Amino acid sequence: MPDSNTVPLLSVESVSKRFGGLTAVDDVSLKAYAGQMQCIIGANGAGKSTLFNMLCGSLKPTEGTILFQGTDITRLPLHKIARLGISRKFQVPSVFDELTVEDNLDLASKVHGSAAERRVNEVLDTIQLTGQRFIKASNLAHGQKQWLEIGIALMPEPELLLLDEPTAGMTRDETRKTAELLKEVQEGITTIVIEHDMSFVRRLNCHTIVLHHGKLLREGEFGEIEQDQVVREVYLGKQ
């Protein structure tokens, strides 16, 4: 964990989100530092995806402030937040089914022409889909779609990468490969991962935040979190 003098890349300050009488996220604060990887864990309905939706701008917080590189992005529209350097992978594979793998990546590129082609080649190599370059995204297997979406999120070379359940629906082998892929790409990119699969989180072995009923329950290294009695009782004990 960086020392307290380091300026965080992302600073979430007392953020809450209410839908009528339901409080999905309740007074959550967190910080993400440059190059750091964090995992957010918690049961269904803990508020993980709602928090992500607020970070990328598709939902606006009811209360609280979100600062990215010192800029207040709380009320910025989705596309402006993306342009600042925040990329997201959705829980359900969210690719452009009608377009080829190459075109999916090309649309996510911030550069054009030969520079874009070079970047597409790099990312295809990273996500191991070079052989599928010219096929329609709808023809990919589920795991490949997940990788393509990670590739789309990586294309603009983001400062902050938000990954919502990157291994959902994957086989054990695909999950292992995804963990390796994330460790490879994570260098230099601040990454926040939402995940249910504890074996995957164990592989990442990073700073972990536990959400429970919309509140931040615990925060620390995964080893500490795994041993925490309260966390075991409300969440990990069932694993």
Added chain:
Amino acid sequence: MKILSARQGRNPIRELSTPATAIVLGIVVFVISLYADYYWMMILRDALVFGIFALSLDYLWGRTGLLSFGHATFFGIGAYAVAILSTNFDIANITLLALLAGILASGLVALLFGYFLLFAGVRGPYFTIMTLALTVIASHIAVAWVDVTGGDSGITGVQPLSLTLGDFEFVIFAPQTGLYVALALLLILLLVIWKVATSRYGRLLKALEVNELRARTLGYNTPLHLVGTFTISAMIAALAGGLYASFAGYVAPDLIGLLLSTKVIVWVAVGGRGTLIGPVLGAVFVMQIERELSSINTSLWPLFIGLFFIAMVFLFPNGLVGLVQDLSGKMSKNQKKGGTESA
């Protein structure tokens, strides 16, 4: 894990089909024009104008998935602008200026309408219903504002398109000249829209139809792109409307009404949404069927057209051009398979 061969997702025949078919269409129309009589020349000219109109809807519906039931409004704005201005002002090039004014007015209406709806997040059937309301309002204005629009009687004596530069004067009066002008404009628009559709921007528009939220998270201001596409589409529709008014010499409220808005959707769906050339062929094809059926039975022909449309949607949801493309795709697959087996 599925491993498919490289380039399987791209069919070069499909990518080339629009310019190739446009050239064939141009040659066929030109050859017919050499032998057609006055009546058929007018029929063909009007079919090409409605082909431009169908293309305008396909640029919106086929690229972005936004279905407009209000396209006759934009066609009508173009037509009425030409009719009103050319019958009230006696200055050089008035019809041409009126055509440009109609295109701009239509673009402005679409820009304002699209801005308030699309930036407010109105999409899908909600957007379609709002465009339907636009057509209803526009046709009421055309009927009720008698002093300007001529009401139910419309406006007659619309001046033909002409270009006057000093001593040079070119008037599009004969149907054959109108036919060539309509054909030239149609081919230019087809090639320009094809170029846009196959570019990165065209893929972005397709991406908006498939997954707009995803496109926004990549930094695209998607409502802006949708408003832009809607506006350009409306301007093309107004061009078609203005041409129609100047060629036909009259306008009436049915050019701005719900029936024409529905017809253009039928043309695009029958021809093949998103195929560009399909809607043009669909307009020509359906209009010819209408003519044949109405000569057989003057009262029941709309029923047959309706049944034909339902059958087409159920049997060939990708339209006629989509059907040809699917068949050609299957044939080339079979050929490849046969080649692999024999090897």
